[in-house]
Amino acid sequence: NEHELFAYLTKQMIMINQIRGHTQKRKPTVNVKNTIKEIRHNPLFPLISYLKGNDILFVTIQDEFTKHIQTYEFYFRSVERFLKNMSISRRWENNCKYVLKYGGKYSKQQKLISEKHKKVKFYLELDFFNCIIYARILMDRTISLARYFIDEKILPSFTSFNDHKKYFLKQKNIYGKHEDYAKYIREKTEWFDVPLKVIRDKFLVHAGPKHTQVFGWPDTFNLDLIVRPISQKQDSQNEIIIINIVNLAGEIKTFLAWFAQYGLKYLKKSN
Secondary structure (H helix, E strand, C coil), X not given: CHHHHHHHHHHHHHHHCCEEECCCCCCCCCCHHHHHHHHCXXXXXXXXXXXXXXXXXXXXXXXXXXXXXXXXXXXXXXXXXXXXXHHHHHHHHHHCCCCCCCCCCCCHHHXXXXXXXXXXXXXXXXXXXXXXXXXXXXXXXXXXXXXXXXXXXCCCCCCCHHHHHXXXXXXXXXXXXXXXXXXXXXXXXXXXXXXXXXXXXXXXXXXXXXXXXXXXXXXXXXXXXXXXXXXXXXXXXXXXXXXXXXXXXXXXXXXHHHHHHHHHHHXXXXX
């Protein structure tokens, strides 16, 4: 079946030893309720409140602050719906999938799970991709707020996280009093490049290279997307990229919390 195929392909890919993305630090189990609770509140809200004031929620004018708040809400709702639907799908896989196939009869609980699964099964992959797209937008919306505390003479981009990071990677000298900020962006946001940016840019939005793509369960609790580019270049034939929404949500939460803490600390020290 498709899950045996996924397990086989995953094993074959891992044996190649050129894997990028979410291959390490995978959680052995996923508590959906706790994961949703952890990301429900925007970590940047204390920074936004400090800069804009608490009336931000009642202002309809679109600026960097309202756009970030809206984007975070869309991102959160995408992740929330995906994780809830993933949980339903996993319960169906474990409890219902083979009951009727082998002549069994659903229990009352299995019927309920099956009915829920019918409503969500066609949207799992769509919701997975929405999480990636809004996560990418969120990073651009977040970096726009750095203009309020990065005050060096030469400034990075504040519209594109990718360009923002490229600027610091090219910096050969210490970036003034914000070297700690530059160092973090350079060294601790590798997850943005791979898998988030490469998956979103090359394989979801733009006309990227030919590739094989597998969306399925590598273990008991997670849905992954595994992409393998098909290239004529020998050195890129064996590259595998894996992206997982639970891992991605944790990385984004860590970054946003650090970003807010850095901005608040610097602003308060300056005032």
